[in-house]
Amino acid sequence: MDSNHQSNYKLNKTEKKFLRKQIKARHTLLRHEGIETVSYATQNLVVANGGLGNGVSRNQLLPVLENCGLVDVLLMPPNKPYSFVRYKNTEESKKAYVTLNGKEIVDDIGQKIILYLNFVEKVQWKELGLQVLPPGLMVVEDVISSEDEKMLLESINWTEGIDNQNVQKSLKHRRVKHFGYEFHYETNNVDKNKPLPGGLPEICDSILEKWMKEGYIKHKPDQLTINQYEPGHGIPAHIDTHSAFEDEIISLSLGAEIVMDFKHPDGVTVPVMLPPRSLLVMTGESRYLWTHGITPRKFDTVQASEGHKSGIIINDVGDLTLSKRGMRTSFTFRKVRQTSCNCSYPLVCDSQRKEIPPSSPESDKEASQLEQEYVHRVYEEIAGHFSSTRHTPWPRIVEFLKALPCGSIVADIGCGNGKYLGVNKELHMIGCDRSQNLVDICRARQFQAFVCDALAVPLRSESCDACISIAVIHHFATAERRLAALQELVRLLRPGGKALIYVWAMEQEYNKQKSKYLRGNRNSQGKKEIHSDASMQGLLVEQMPDLDNQASAGSDPSINDFWDGGCNSSKVTNSKLPIHTNRTSFHSQDLLVPWHLKGNPGKDKRVEQLGTTGSHDQSSVFHRYYHVFCEGELEAACQTLSSVSILQTYYDQGNWCVILQKL
Known part of the structure; x- marks a missing residue:
């Protein structure tokens, strides 16, 4: 040639x-x-x-x-x-x-x-998003001068260690100093009986007095945390512990601008721009009910117009651009609470949860609040550790995915860390989950995944050839919400499309077989098994690393994820919902299941970069809500769905499973 x-x-x-x-x-x-x-x-x-x-x-x-x-x-x-x-x-x-x-x-x-x-044909986009700040939230621009900003930044001596004035610590991707009281990240609280000598820096006195005089704040703080954030990093979504601090929490942003995301329990997200030298004041609902956090990323989506500096990032698609992040320092002032919190949000209040314990919800609103506290918040906290225990896909789920025709569009609703998204390379798979931190892990693995509500998945009806829902629906707190989650799966399926559904079973001994997670069970190598539940409840919208570094080699994977070690009800006192003892049989269909968050969950640097693990001590225990299904219960729920045929029902290692087809 x-x-x-x-x-x-x-x-x-x-x-x-x-x-x-x-x-x-x-x-x-x-x-x-x-x-x-x-x-x-x-x-x-x-x-x-x-x-x-x-x-x-x-x-x-x-x-x-x-x-x-x-x-x-x-x-x-x-x-x-x-x-x-x-x-x-x-x-x-x-x-x-x-x-x-x-x-x-x-x-x-x-x-x-x-x-x-x-x-x-057309260039158009439906505007989305809340157009008002969360109730009780205020952003004050240029609250200090550039000279004061420089003075405050220069006053921080990052090179000193522990002295009589403050406590300095180094967390992932940021440096931290505490004044007045040390904030303990392992408990998200302060020791009220151990104030730090010296109080707040004198340089802050005149500034705080000025803010009080101008009406920006009502109380003079007695605790200060200074954080210096490296570009590209952030903090997980959280609510400052109710019992630790009074209503008013204020944060002064210095250096680079940042976008902070506020999220309501119903899934509404409000991105708020915090420019340099701005003051963020959280009171009332925005302080007690909405989570706030900074998503780890190199760029923020911001308004392109010069006149829009702070406040809500309005989804005006004709006026959005990207802003590269820089070094940011925040001065967060709080007043330590000396009495119990009596706010109007008992389900998310640590002071009142003892007085008004979680119970089976009587309304959809109560169910949503219970799920927010005992499902969504927990998975956001444990995401990194959770992902490090999710490794080997289950054989029968793999079998289902590999039997689908090449080119099929498949949605994994409640995808967790995405361990099923890469099982069959011949499929077009997309995942969604309620946990932002788990979705971030999926994205780091180069999977297509986004945050959403499993009751309202933002995909077109009849757009999927198949769906899977693995260990998700048992996290919904009422029969109506569980049925709605099943109906949403059917809505996504095209006629002829199939869905595979797994839920935890009440019967952990079935046909004379004992489930692998039950107490005392060990694998052939004598090691305790680490179990692998595929996901958490997917419950709002955004948009990719197998992190199975804690898996025991040779152990059989399991959907159920009862972490090693029993736990009694002492961690959640007076609870009307029973606390399950890990590796034992179920005695109630609606219960709280402990997750023991281990320190340093996994050594994968990608997890650390995502900032999903937090800084908890070795004994942190979180409780997740579950409704475990009795034999025939899942099948009966599926039979109430219209235009659906049940192809198969089976039991798989402590889980009830259904394969259904849309007619």
Whole structure:
């Protein structure tokens, strides 16, 4: 073959490869986002890979698009890996289609990204998100001068160790100093009987007095925590312990700006911009009920317009861009509480949980609150440790996934750390889970996963060839909510599509077989088994490392995840819901199951970078709500569903399992 023929062959091969990728991008947009492209030229284009969700900012993309003509509008939806552009006329959009298709650009952190463009009929995006701050939350811009900011930052002596004035500690990806009282991260509390000598730094006195005079705060704090955050890192979502501090919690942001996410128990998320020298004041509902945290990432989605500095990040897709994170220092002031908390949120209040213990809920609202406290919050806390014990996929679940036709679209509802998302490479699998920290682990493993509510999965009806729900539905606290979760699975299935469902069984001894997790059971090597439940309850919307480093080699995997060691009810006093003793038979269908959070859960650096493990001591115990299913209960619930046929029911090592098909 002469050189000309070789050149033509390479060119044809390149063109074919590009065409395949463009078609794949088109199909992906339709399948996962419902975006329909057209084969004829219009003024409008969808730019795959050119979105905020994969690190492309407005400032990067707009000049590239403008090289081809006058851009009428550029819409960049938050957390999406694509954008929409409308040109003034079709000739310019055609030029962009020809010129930019397959164009390689480099994002702010040096990654190469290839753009794929397709024509669409319309450029539009439904605005989402709450447009008001959480009740009781206030952000005050420029609360101190740049001179005061410099003075405060220079006053911190990070090189000193423990002295008479404060306690300095180094946590993952951040340095910390405490004044007034030391904050103990292993208990999320302070020792009220051991104040630190010296109180708060004198440099803060005049600033605090000024804030009180101006009405920003009502009480003078007596505890201060200074955190210095490295770029790209954050803190898990949390609520400051009710019994530890009074209502008012304030945080002064210095250095770089940051976006802090506030989340309501019903799943609503409000991203709040905190610019340098701004004061965040949390009182009432925002302090006691909403979690707040900083998602670990290199960039934040922010308003592009100059006039919008602080407050809510409005999902105006015509005015969003990316902001690269820098070093941030926060001064968080609190007043230590000397009496019990009597707030209006008893289900999330550690002072009142002893007086109003968890019980079987009588309403949907109560069920949602119970799940928030004893499912969602717990999995967010234990995510890193939980993931490190989730390793070998279960054979019968693998069998189900490998029997599906090549190219099938499969949703794993409640995917946990994503251990089933990579089982069959011939499938198009997407996962979702209620835990942001577990979804972050899925993303680090390069899996498609997003945060959502299993009762309202943001996928189109009849868009899936199959669904799996592994160890999820037993986390819903009423029969109505469990049935609604089953109905949501059926909604996602196309006619003929199948769903595989696993739930914990009441019967841990069945057909003369004792479940593997029961007390005293050991594997053939004499090691205690580490069990592997696939996921937690998926309950709101965003958008990828097998971390099975604690697995015992040779042990049989198990769905049930009763951690080694019994636990009695002393950790949750006066509870109307019984506390299960690990590795024993069930004596109640509705109960709390202990999870013993071990220190240093796993050695995988990727887990540490995700910041999911927290800083807990060796004996931290969390309690998760479960409804364990009696024989026939899951099958009976499935039989109430319309347009469904039950193909198979079986028992698998302490779990009741159903395979159903949509008619």
